[in-house]
Amino acid sequence: xxxxxxxFPFLESGNNNLRLGRLVANQEFVKALFRYGTFDExxxxxxxxxxxxxxxxxxxxxxxxxxTKKRIRIVTYFDLPRILRENxxxxxxxxxxxxxxPGLHYLRxxxxxxxxPITSITHSLTGRExxxxxxRLCKAGMASYDSVFxxxxxxxxxxxxxxxxxxxxxxxxxxxxxxxxxxxxxDDLLNMRGDRRxxxxxxxxxxxxxxxxxxxxxxxxxxxxxAPALGVLARSVLPRCRRPVFLVIGGGTDGPNLKLLQxxxxxxxxxxxxRIRANFSDRAKADLLAAADIFLSVSDNHQETFGLxxxxxxxxxxxxVASRFDGYKDLIEEGVDGFFVDSYGCSADPLSDxxxxxxxxxxxxxxxxxxxxxxxxxxxxLVELIHNDSLRAAMGExxxxxxxxxxxxxRVIGQYEQRWDELFREAxxxxxxxxGISAFQADQSRxxxxxxxRMIQPEDLVVAQxxxxxxxxxxxxxxxxxxxxxxxxxxxxxTPIRVGDLLARAALPPGKGWFMVMWLLKYDLxxxxx
Numbered sequence: 001x002x003x004x005x006x007x008f009p010f011l012e013s014g015n016n017n018l019r020l021g022r023l024v025a026n027q028e029f030v031k032a033l034f035r036y037g038t039f040d041e042x043x044x045x046x047x048x049x050x051x052x053x054x055x056x057x058x059x060x061x062x063x064x065x066x067x068t069k070k071r072i073r074i075v076t077y078f079d080l081p082r083i084l085r086e087n088x089x090x091x092x093x094x095x096x097x098x099x100x101x102p103g104l105h106y107l108r109x110x111x112x113x114x115x116x117p118i119t120s121i122t123h124s125l126t127g128r129e130x131x132x133x134x135x136r137l138c139k140a141g142m143a144s145y146d147s148v149f150x151x152x153x154x155x156x157x158x159x160x161x162x163x164x165x166x167x168x169x170x171x172x173x174x175x176x177x178x179x180x181x182x183x184x185x186x187d188d189l190l191n192m193r194g195d196r197r198x199x200x201x202x203x204x205x206x207x208x209x210x211x212x213x214x215x216x217x218x219x220x221x222x223x224x225x226x227a228p229a230l231g232v233l234a235r236s237v238l239p240r241c242r243r244p245v246f247l248v249i250g251g252g253t254d255g256p257n258l259k260l261l262q263x264x265x266x267x268x269x270x271x272x273x274x275r276i277r278a279n280f281s282d283r284a285k286a287d288l289l290a291a292a293d294i295f296l297s298v299s300d301n302h303q304e305t306f307g308l309x310x311x312x313x314x315x316x317x318x319x320x321v322a323s324r325f326d327g328y329k330d331l332i333e334e335g336v337d338g339f340f341v342d343s344y345g346c347s348a349d350p351l352s353d354x355x356x357x358x359x360x361x362x363x364x365x366x367x368x369x370x371x372x373x374x375x376x377x378x379x380x381x382l383v384e385l386i387h388n389d390s391l392r393a394a395m396g397e398x399x400x401x402x403x404x405x406x407x408x409x410x411r412v413i414g415q416y417e418q419r420w421d422e423l424f425r426e427a428x429x430x431x432x433x434x435x436g437i438s439a440f441q442a443d444q445s446r447x448x449x450x451x452x453x454r455m456i457q458p459e460d461l462v463v464a465q466x467x468x469x470x471x472x473x474x475x476x477x478x479x480x481x482x483x484x485x486x487x488x489x490x491x492x493x494x495t496p497i498r499v500g501d502l503l504a505r506a507a508l509p510p511g512k513g514w515f516m517v518m519w520l521l522k523y524d525l526x527x528x529x530x
Contacts (some may be wrong), residue, residue, distance in 0.1 A: 002038070004420075005092040005116075007045040007077065008100055011054040020220070022123040025183055025308060026095040031062050032184060032409035038417060039090070040071060047077045049475040052404075076479040077284065081259045091420040094120040097159075098133020100463035102140035102440055124303040125162065133168030134159075136440060138174045142239035143433045145426040146169035146176035147419070151183050151306040152244045152327030161250040166515050180190055182330070183306050184412030187322075189315040190404055194290030205291065205303050209244040210386045213318070214290035215285075215309050216299075218253035218261055221361040224299045225368060227264050228375060234268040236379035241386055250277035250288050290317040293392060297322045297485020298378070300371040302364050307331050311407050314338075314399030319392050321381045323373055329492050337399035339381040342374040381412065456518065458500025461529040470525070480515050486525075489516060496529055 010030040017028040034042065046052045058070055071217035075083060084107065092108075094100045097120045106117055124130075137148075156178050167173040191330055197207070205211060212233075217223040226249070238245055248269065249261065258278055265274050277288060295313035297320070310320055314331075320338030322328045331339040351358070351366055358366075387391050405411075448457055470486050472478045485508060492505050503513040520526040 001040045001090070003043060003087060003089045004033070004039040005045070005089045006093070006094060007080070007104055008095040010044070010095050011051060018269045022096070025123065025306075028186060028409070029057070029095070029183070030157050031058070032186065032413055034059075034062070034064055034068055034072065035135065036410045036413040042072045043075060043083060043087075043089075043429075044072070045077055045080050046074050047476075047479075049478070065194060070088070073387065078479055080107060081111045081255075084108070085113055088114040089116045090424045091117050091119060093416075094118070094419070095123075096120060097122045098130075098137055100140065101146070102438065103138050105142055105146070105400060105433070106438035106441065109433050111434055115145075115427040115430065115432045116141075116429050117140065118176075119149055119179075119420065119423065121149045122151055122159060122305055125155060125158050125305060125353075126302045126364045128311065128356050128358075128363075129360060130162050130168055131169075134162045135170045137176075138163065138166050138170035140171055141172070141428070141433070142174065142176045143427070144175050144177070145423050145430060147179045147423060149179065149181040149416075149419075152330050153180060154326045154329060155305040156180055177423075181415055182407060182417065183308060183311075184407050185308060185311045185403065187408040187410050189312060190284045190400065190408065192289075192316065194286035194288070194316075196287075196290040199291035203246075203248065203291065205246045205248075205275070206244060210241075210294065211230050211246045211248055211292045212296050212382065213297075213298050214247070214251075215247045215288070215313070215315070216251045216297065218249065218251045219257045220260075220301075221365045221369070222301065222303055223251075224301055224304070225266055226261065226298070228373060229296065229298045229378065230264055230268045230270060232375045232378050233323070233365070233382075234270055236375070237382050237386070238273075240379075240383050242350045243386070244388060245273065246272045248277065248288060248292065249274065250280050253278050257323045271479045275314060278421070285312075286316075289313065289318065292316075292352035294318065294319055294382065295322075295338075295380070297328070297330060298341065298373055299323050299325050300368045302326070302367060303324055304328070310338075311403055312523060314396075315403045316397035316409075317393075317400045319385055319395035320399065321385065325371075330397040333398075337395050337402055339377075339385075339514045341378045341381065344372045344374070346370060357415075369482050428436065428478075455520070456499060456528070458498065460499050460527045461496045462489040462493055462499055462521070463496045463518070464501065465525055465527055468525075471521075477519070480512055481519060486520065487518060491518060493526060 010026045026212065044055065044263055046055070055074060057338065060071065092104060096103070101118055101120050141471070148159065150159055159178055163174045200207065214226065233247060261276065265271055277284065280288065289312065295310070295318040297307070297310060300323060310322060310328060310331045313320055314337060320332055321341060322332060322338060323343045324340040325343045332340060333342055355363055467490070470483055473479050489506055492502055499517060501516065505508070506513055508516065517526065521528065
């Protein structure tokens with residue numbers, strides 16, 4: 001049986017109004033894996049009940065065939081040791097490149113019944129956390145058949161540098177591979193048809209106007225600084241245009257960032273021709289893309305490692321003008337499906353001494369402020385496309401064909417499965433890594449045991465209190481608190497009994513048994529006796 005595993009939730013609960021690229025990419029990836037993957041079973045482990053509920057709801061919203069849903073098994077972390085011992089896996093994949101891999105490597109060494117690769121994927125390579133993650137990857141002693149899937153050539157080159165910096169700190173180097181694999185977009189986007197006329201009508205944009213569209217998180221700290229592009233439009237593009245031009249800016253944002261953008265638009269005198277669509281729905285995205293004629297993206301922030309928005313625009317047959325920056329370089333063929341705008345940087349950094357003290361978003365913002373774009377090129381490329389209908393149409397069609405050929409998930413998932421198969425064969429030939437002691441497993445009782453008045457011992461006497469309904473107050477702990485097992489413990493403690501004898505008679509796993517006893521004590525269902 002070909003079995004896929006993960007301990008990464010892929011769908012994360014919480015506030016994601018800014019539509020973080022990692023959240024969007026992970027959700028779309030797992031949806032595509034279920035839709036186009038060929039595994040016989042998908043086993044997804046999660047500890048947070050909120051994430052589990054989000055995934056269960058998503059499975060319904062995605063309208064997957066019943067046969068596909070039968071192949072998906074959602075389990076808790078506490079089930080993993082048994083599942084790993086009883087089932088063979090082909091690969092485990094993670095939606096982030098450094099956070100979970102060392103801990104999963106430790107579980108593999110202790111419990112896996114067969115060797116399988118651990119793969120993960122790059123999203124952001126920024127901030128001081130990138131060094132922390134790299135040190136963990138190096139120190140963990142990952143297997144040579146493990147791999148970090150890098151979504152762009154520039155991202156892979158940067159990760160090489162990060163891992164080289166981390167190796168002296170860890171005292172050893174990363175043993176795995178760095179493979180180049182792209183992200184993808186939903187095949188349905190190729191057939192997505194928004195309502196151009198209705199969309200333009202709602203935004204009060206005349207039919208004959210040329211619309212430049214900019215999509216992405218509206219925040220200079222985490223995405224891109226729009227101020228230079230607004231200045232170019234006001235000073236160098238609009239005065240040269242023989243036809244009306246409108247700018248549409250859409251993306252996730254919050255109040256302060258929206259106010260900042262509105263101020264920049266007013267400073268450049270662009271209020272009359274600019275339309276802002278903040279926190280729009282997925283359905284509205286189709287209409288925004290349909291209303292547009294040119295897609296403009298001027299990324300200057302290191303957190304941009306790929307460029308899904310470019311592929312979405314190309315899928316809708318829009319020519320793209322984008323900064324020649326990071327992952328964007330892999331997505332545009334100059335003069336064929338879009339134009340590049342050169343970007344410039346320098347090695348001097350007045351804040352380098354403070355990198356470890358700075359919030360990652362602030363650190364990357366200052367870096368982006370010394371990343372300049374060739375504004376002359378931007379102006380020329382935009383004016384050329386505004387005045388050349390046939391060029392826009394040709395570039396748009398070329399981009400759409402490229403996306404259909406290389407970047408739709410029905411093709412991309414096949415590339416991932418091929419690489420997992422190759423790594424699995426390598427793993428089968430090398431065997432499981434030795435089960436070691438994780439450098440990152442923190443013994444909580446050793447660190448914090450002195451906080452409490454005393455630690456409960458096996459010889460302590462406990463007794464059950466008058467019965468009342470058993471109902472955990474918090475959903476997160478319910479995975480360790482089965483009602484029948486709690487009832488059994490209380491039944492065994494109807495008369496005073498030593499904790500060690502209680503646990504021995506209950507025959508529960510030691511860690512789980514102790515947790516349940518302490519929970520019963522906490523909620524006055526058991527009491528200690530002097």
